[in-house]
Amino acid sequence: MKKITIILMLLIAFAAQAQESKIVGNWQLYQVIHKGNTETGLKAVFIFAEKGNLKAARSATSKSMDAGTWKYQKKQHKIIMKSSLDKDFNGDAKILKLNDSILEYNKDGDILSFKKIDAKAFESNIKKITIKKPILLYEKESMLDADGSFNYEEEEKLPWKIDAIVNYLKNYKEVVYNVTNFSDEQDPDAWVESEKINYNKEAQTIDVRRFSYFQNDYIDMTEDPIFMNNLQDYEYDFNFFPKDNLTIYKVVGKESVKTPIGIFECTVVEGYGEDDNKIKYWIVNEKPGVFAKIIEKKEAPEPFGFTNLYTLKEIK
Numbered sequence: 001m002k003k004i005t006i007i008l009m010l011l012i013a014f015a016a017q018a019q020e021s022k023i024v025g026n027w028q029l030y031q032v033i034h035k036g037n038t039e040t041g042l043k044a045v046f047i048f049a050e051k052g053n054l055k056a057a058r059s060a061t062s063k064s065m066d067a068g069t070w071k072y073q074k075k076q077h078k079i080i081m082k083s084s085l086d087k088d089f090n091g092d093a094k095i096l097k098l099n100d101s102i103l104e105y106n107k108d109g110d111i112l113s114f115k116k117i118d119a120k121a122f123e124s125n126i127k128k129i130t131i132k133k134p135i136l137l138y139e140k141e142s143m144l145d146a147d148g149s150f151n152y153e154e155e156e157k158l159p160w161k162i163d164a165i166v167n168y169l170k171n172y173k174e175v176v177y178n179v180t181n182f183s184d185e186q187d188p189d190a191w192v193e194s195e196k197i198n199y200n201k202e203a204q205t206i207d208v209r210r211f212s213y214f215q216n217d218y219i220d221m222t223e224d225p226i227f228m229n230n231l232q233d234y235e236y237d238f239n240f241f242p243k244d245n246l247t248i249y250k251v252v253g254k255e256s257v258k259t260p261i262g263i264f265e266c267t268v269v270e271g272y273g274e275d276d277n278k279i280k281y282w283i284v285n286e287k288p289g290v291f292a293k294i295i296e297k298k299e300a301p302e303p304f305g306f307t308n309l310y311t312l313k314e315i316k
Contacts, residue, residue, distance in 0.1 A: 020072040020074075022098055022099065022100060023048050023070075023072055023079065023098065023103065024048055024049065024050055025047075025048060025116050025119065026045055026046075026047050026116065026117050026118075026119050027045065027046045027047070027048065027103050027114035027115070027116055027117070028043070028044070028045050028060060028114060028115055028116075028117050029042045029043075029044045029045070029046065029112060029113070029114050030042055030113055030114065030115055031112075031113040032110055032111070032112050032113075033110060033111040034109075034110045035109075039216065043058065043059035043060070043189070044056065044057070044058060044059070045057040045058075045059065045060055045062075045064070045117070046067075046089075046114065047064055048070055048079070052069045052070055052071050053066070053069065053070075054066075054067045054068045054069055054070040054081055054082075054083065054089060055067055056085075056089060058183060058189060059189060060117060062183070062189075065085075066085075067083050067085050067086070067089040068081060068082050068083025068084070068085060068089050068090065069081070069082050069083075070082075073092075076094070077094065077095050078092050078093055078094045078095055078105070079092070079093040079095065079105065080092050080093075081093065087108075088107075091107060091108060092107070093105040093106065093107040093112075094106045094107070096111065100116065101115060101116050102114070102115060102116070103115075103116070136270060136278050136279075136280050136295060136297055137270070138250055138252070138270045140248065140272060142250065143248045143249060143250040143270075143271060143272075144248065150247075150248045154249060154250060154251050155239065157251040157267070158239060158251065158267065158269070158283070159267045159283055159285045159288075160239075160283065160288045160289065161235070161288075162231050162232075162234050162235045162238050162239075162241065163231045164288040165238070165241050165288040165289040166206050166226060166228060166231060166241075166289075167228075167288075168287065168288040168289055168290075169197050169199075169206060169208065169242075169288070169289045170197070170199035170206050170228075171199075172197045173196070173197060174194045174195060174196045174197055174211070174315070175194060175195045175197070175289075175290055175312070176192060176193075176194040176312075176313045176314070176315050177192070177193050177194065177195075177291075177294075177310040177311060177312060177313055178190060178191075178192055178260075178310070178311050178313040179191055179192070179193050179308055179309070179310050180308070180309040180311075181306060181307075181308050182306060182307040182308070182309070183305075183306050184304075184305045184306065191212065191213060191214035192212075192213040192214065192313065193210060193211065193212050193213065193214070193219075193310070194210070194211045194213070195208050195209070195210060195211075195242050196208070196209050196210075196211045196218070198223075198225075200225070203225075204227065204228045204229055205225035205226060205227055205228065206225060206226050206228060207223050207224060207225040207226070208241070208242035208289075209223065209224075210242075226238075240269075240281065240283075241289060242289060243281070243291065243294065244273040244274055244277070244279065244296075245273065245274075246269070246271035246272060246273045246279060247271070247272055247273065248271055248272055249269050249270065249271025249272070250269070250270055250271060251267060251268070251269050252268040252269065252270050252280075253267075253268055254266065254267060254268065255268050255282060257282050257292040257293055259292050259293070259311055259312040259313075260311070260312065260313050260314050261312055261313070261314045264282075264284045264285075264286070264287070264292045264312075265284075265285050265286070266282040266283055266284055266285060266292050266293075267282075267283045267285055268280070268281070268282055268283075269281045269283060273296075275298070276299075277296055277297065277298050278296075278297040278298075278299070279294065279295065279296050279297070280294070280295040281293075281294055282294070284312075290312070291310065291312065292311075292312050293309070293310065293311050293312065294308075294309070294310040295307065295308070295309055295310075296308045296310070
């Protein structure tokens, strides 16, 4: 009887080790079911490495970074993850399906489905950026007067005024941009983003909110309408409406810019916005509120820095 008990214990231990060994590897997320809604077309890679190391990458062509730790809990058949990086890498994940090619688990009420990708192929896909990252030329000091204050004469060089912007945009439903994201030391990824515009004729208000087709949701989560009968109150706050307002800037000059929906004569502005992000705008002179191109650069410790390039795009 004692021998049978020992054999059973060994079999259980081997089964647990077998399950744990199946978890080890590179798993690409391809589907999430959240509150009954299914999201596909995802790229993130979760790496359950040996010795309990948890890593992550934006895609199969991006470098991985340390995300935390993981361990397999055999009794409840779940993965316990610990991370301070992101909630997706922290907490318990109840395994629903696991074999050599598929991992599916329930975490925080969401069902996440992964497919295993070859580790060598994953490593060979990671290469240096082949598309040149856009460069911003001007430094903050060059945008200030000799006494260190902002030169407000720059405002007179801008082609738009708030009343022209609002009255022009009210005829649009949305303005769409293709966004190329250059993360630090990673290949660029691209997605589509728009400015969705709601003009309320009865209330005489206009609201412009950023919408991500990648997330299939608004980025600006609350409405913030402008009252059209009181536009002078918004003149200063929305010089660059509806994109981020710049605290200091320099009007660099004029430039003709080719986009997927045509060639536009633009006023070029470079400056600093929220969180000291560096931004360069190509303002379409004849389309108030519409940008032909935008470069936004956030300088931060790796891997949190990025450069985004927004280019005006046609709605399909």
